[in-house]
Amino acid sequence: MVRKVIAFDLDGTLAASKSPITDQMAGLMEKLLEKYQVCVMSGGRFEQFETQLLANLKINPAHLKNLHLMPTCGTRYYRHNDRKDRWQKVYAEDFTELQKKKIIKALNEGIDRLGFREKKTWGETIEDRGSQITFSALGQDVVAVLGEEGVRLKEQWDPEGKKKHKLRDLVAGLIPEFEVRVGGGTSIDITKPGVDKAYGMQKLLDMLGISKEDILFIGDRLEEGGNDFPVKAMGVDCMQVSRWEETALAVEVVLCVT
Ligand SMILES: [Mg+2]
Numbered sequence: 148m149v150r151k152v153i154a155f156d157l158d159g160t161l162a163a164s165k166s167p168i169t170d171q172m173a174g175l176m177e178k179l180l181e182k183y184q185v186c187v188m189s190g191g192r193f194e195q196f197e198t199q200l201l202a203n204l205k206i207n208p209a210h211l212k213n214l215h216l217m218p219t220c221g222t223r224y225y226r227h228n229d230r231k232d233r234w235q236k237v238y239a240e241d242f243t244e245l246q247k248k249k250i251i252k253a254l255n256e257g258i259d260r261l262g263f264r265e266k267k268t269w270g271e272t273i274e275d276r277g278s279q280i281t282f283s284a285l286g287q288d289v290v291a292v293l294g295e296e297g298v299r300l301k302e303q304w305d306p307e308g309k310k311k312h313k314l315r316d317l318v319a320g321l322i323p324e325f326e327v328r329v330g331g332g333t334s335i336d337i338t339k340p341g342v343d344k345a346y347g348m349q350k351l352l353d354m355l356g357i358s359k360e361d362i363l364f365i366g367d368r369l370e371e372g373g374n375d376f377p378v379k380a381m382g383v384d385c386m387q388v389s390r391w392e393e394t395a396l397a398v399e400v401v402l403c404v405t
Contacts (some may be wrong), residue, residue, distance in 0.1 A: 151357050152215075153179060154348070154383075155400060156366035156375050157189035157199055158331050160394050164298055165195075165290035167203045172391060175398045180210040181390075182402070184355065186362075188217040188347050188375055190336045193225060193234075201234070208232065218340060220374075221347015222278035224354075235317045241277040242339070246325075250280045250337050253321040257314050258282070269293065278342070284333040304333045311335060312372060330374050345377035359383045361396070363401070365394055 155161050161176075163166045168176070168341050180183055187200060196216050206214070211227040216234065218225070224237040242250070251273055258264050263284060265272075270288025274281045283289075290297035305311050311329045318335065319327040328343065332338040344366075352359060362383050366375030369387045379385040388394045 150363045152184040154186040154364040159367035162199045162391055167199050173203050177206050180213045184213050186215040193218045217347045219276050219279040220344050221350050253318050254282050257318040280337045282335040301332045302374050305331040328368050329372050345376040345381040348378050
C-alpha cells in the first residue's frame with residue numbers, strides 16, 4: 148500500500164530526548180520529503196521544533212512545502228511559506244488565563260502531595276505552551292544544560308514509568324474537565340479534553356483531505372497511556388520505536404520499498 152503521509156513523533160523518535168536530529172536523520176528526512184508528505188507532531192512547542200528539527204534540516208526549499216509541523220499535539224499547525232522563506236502559523240488554539248491558573252495549581256498540588264518536587268531542576272518545571280501546560284520533573288532545560296548527563300538523569304528519574312502515571316492519575320482527579328496525560332520520560336501534558344495526538348492527526352486528515360489508511364505514524368510512546376497511543380487507538384497504522392536509530396532504519400525501509 149502506498150502511503151501519502153509519513154508522520155512522526157519528535158522527541159525520542161526523530162531525535163534523542165531534547166537533542167537535535169543527527170545528520171543521518173536529516174539526510175533521511177530530505178529523501179523522504181522528495182516522495183511524501185511528512186508530518187512531525189509533538190507535545191512540545193514550535194521552539195522545540197526549531198532546535199530539535201529545523202536547525203539541522205538542510206532541505207531543498209522546494210520540498211519544505213511537504214513538511215507539516217504540529218506542535219502541542221496539533222493545537223498549532225505550521226507550514227513553510229516559500230515566498231517569505233519562513234514558517235507560518237496556520238492556526239493556534241490556546242487556553243484562557245483562568246484555565247491556565249487552575250491547571251498549574253492542580254499540578255503543584257499533585258507534585259507536593261506525592262513528594263515529586265526535585266530540589267535541583269534546570270529551567271522551568273511547569274511550562275505554559277499556550278494550548279498545553281507541561282510538567283517536566285527535572286526542568287525543561289536539563290538536557291540542554293547537562294547534555295548526556297541530563298539524558299541519563301531523565302532516564303533514572305522514573306525508569307519504570309510509575310511516578311509519572313501516579314502523578315497523572317492524581318492531577319486528572321483534581322481537574323477532571325481537562326485531559327491529563329503522560330508525556331515524555333519525565334513529563335505530564337495537560338490539554339483541553341479531546342486534544343491529543345489523535346486530535347492533531349484528525350486535523351491533518353481534514354486539511355489534506357486524506358483518510359487514515361493513507362498515513363503511517365512512527366512513535367516511541369505507543370503503549371497505552373503514552374502520548375503517541377491516541378494515534379494508534381484511532382486506527383492509524385503505527386510503528387513503535389524505542390530510539391531514533393530505529394526510526395532511521397524504518398525510514399530506510401520506507402524509502403527502499405517505494
Ligand atoms: Mg516521544
